[in-house]
Amino acid sequence: xxxxxxxxxxxxxxxxxxxxxxxxxxxxxxxxxxxxxxxxxxxxxxxxxxxxxxxxxxxxxxxxxxxxxxxxxxxxxxxxxxxxxxxxxxxxxxxxxxxxxxxxxxx
Amino acid sequence: xxxxxxxxxxxxxxxxxxxxxxxxxxxxxxxxxxxxxxxxxxxxxxxxxxxxxxxxxxxxxxxxxxxxxxxxxxxxxxxxxxxxxxxxxxxxxxxxxxxxxxxxxxxxxxxxxxxxxxxxxx
Numbered sequence: 001x002x003x004x005x006x007x008x009x010x011x012x013x014x015x016x017x018x019x020x021x022x023x024x025x026x027x028x029x030x031x032x033x034x035x036x037x038x039x040x041x042x043x044x045x046x047x048x049x050x051x052x053x054x055x056x057x058x059x060x061x062x063x064x065x066x067x068x069x070x071x072x073x074x075x076x077x078x079x080x081x082x083x084x085x086x087x088x089x090x091x092x093x094x095x096x097x098x099x100x101x102x103x104x105x106x107x
Numbered sequence: 108x109x110x111x112x113x114x115x116x117x118x119x120x121x122x123x124x125x126x127x128x129x130x131x132x133x134x135x136x137x138x139x140x141x142x143x144x145x146x147x148x149x150x151x152x153x154x155x156x157x158x159x160x161x162x163x164x165x166x167x168x169x170x171x172x173x174x175x176x177x178x179x180x181x182x183x184x185x186x187x188x189x190x191x192x193x194x195x196x197x198x199x200x201x202x203x204x205x206x207x208x209x210x211x212x213x214x215x216x217x218x219x220x221x222x223x224x225x226x227x228x229x
Contacts, residue, residue: 001168001169030211032211032213034213034215034216036152036216038146038152042221043202043219043220043221043222044144044152044202044204044216044219045219046215046216046217048215049213049214049215049217050212050213050214050215053214055215055217085151087151087152089152089154089216091206091213091215094157094166095154095166095167095168095169096142096154096157097154098151098152098153098154099151100151101151101152
């Protein structure tokens with residue numbers, strides 16, 4: 001199975017900060033990466049699909065980049081509602097695999 | 108508005124079976140790839156299984172192969188996850204999600220349910 005190595009595992013930041021989360025795939029996966037936000041007690045929310053496409057309804061401060069093995073999710077200016085856990089997912093080959101998650105906390 | 112709602116979770120003894128349901132509304136399940144994803148207590152998300160809109164092919168994570176079966180009932184617009192031989196490691200919140208794909212292009216899992224909790228314990 002393809003491994004998605006996500007970093008950092010946790011991150012403390014302040015409102016207004018710019019942050020970047022990284023996922024590295026164990027092999028090339030074209031642009032087959034999506035990013036999800038998860039808050040306690042809520043359903044996961046799709047932010048980015050196909051590496052760089054902003055999901056309809058997701059705020060424009062979220063952006064994704066990458067191809068082959070290296071992918072990033074950037075939040076340009078953190079808002080209070082952005083403090084959550086973020087996951088990358090490769091959907092290039094089965095079994096699909098998530099990264100380990102990045103917990104974003106308020107500094 | 109497209110929605111999915113999971114049901115069927117509960118507390119079950121090791122070795123027993125359970126069937127989860129994912130009822131869809133606002134769209135037809137046969138037009139989408141339908142997925143199950145789980146989150147064990149204190150752990151991250153884990154992709155579990157999917158059924159393709161194209162031909163109904165199914166795929167599973169290795170840890171559930173041979174024990175879980177995903178199926179789709181188009182007449183009920185519902186997807187199921189049949190879980191046999193449950194083990195404590197299957198304890199998790201199970202989410203159902205839809206994904207639209209065109210060939211090799213995937214548009215992400217854009218509609219998720221609130222999840223149903225499965226606890227495997229003696």
